[in-house]
Amino acid sequence: MKAREAIDVLAQHRGDAVAVCALGMAANEWWAATKSEDSFYMHGAMGFAASFALGLALSLPQVPVWLINADGSLCMNLGCLLTEASQGARNLKHFVVDNGVYQTVGGLPMVNDGRTDYAAIARGAGIVRARTIDAMDDLERQLPGIAAEDGPSFTVLRVEPETGFLRTPPMTYEGPEMKYRFGRALERRFGIEVFGPQGY
């Protein structure tokens, strides 16, 4: 299973979900698949897309929030699993694209050298609905159920490592523009006020 194929299937089943993407490969592939402005693409704070997604999920409890995480980012902040488990946000789905390498910087191997069962770690942290999927037909069969189940859930998408610096290019906007495009998109979709009457 390749990362792009897996992300494409996620995008097809996304429904009304708002997405938060870890920086690098996950963000770039999600942008390539969806071109969506109601997604937040991290450009820094590696590891903390998970916490950002939790804050968003707690703020909009009626809105499904999908976290498109990556193994490198997860390993930067494994403690996020404890916080997710304790908060029990029913609208939060955590996906991890696990390619075993730091792809964006040239495909260098991860610290754990493929020995780690992230789903077992998530279960140990208290997230009951946790699994690993490593084949496209399994992903297509299981994803409707994952999308429909209560969160928090944790799904590892084990994909083949691919090499090449920035194989998929990043989104075409950044910094403050990303803040305003994302915030305005959520204002339009949900009738909420992210920015005040003077725009800040």
Added chain:
Amino acid sequence: MDVTTRIHAELTRCGIKIAASLPDDWVAPLIERIAADNQMRHVRVAREAEAVAICSGAFFGGVRAVALMGATGLLTCTGELATLNLRHQIPVFLIVSQRGTIDDHRIYQEVQGRRTIPLLQAYDFPYHVVDRPDEVSSIPDAFETCRMQKRPFVLFLTRRLVKGEGTA
């Protein structure tokens, strides 16, 4: 009204609905006061940068949030404050114990006392020190300044404020 209750009341006046925290002993009473408030969602985190990112996500949900931590915790999350909040101009309001001052005689806090303010100045993060109970009423102004300046804003609580006169 004790100072913890006053600070909690001002946070309520700001419209804060989510508080994410990792305690040190000076902010622990405030955190427990917030945890007892069922109108404010309290999120206990495993690392301070989680609190920063949770508040940032809440911002986009249109919900006002605060991150609470000790000075040591603030030092651990400066990278995330720079690459998430400074980069995207996302406001985040932090309440932090001002450790390492002359009345804080804990040896493991002395570097925080010497280097925290210069570090904030290097990043151009605004801050405000609340030292006396009658200054707690400045919290809504500080929160609004954080929103206007669109960056991390640190509200420091001094030892005199949270522990009273004297040293420890």
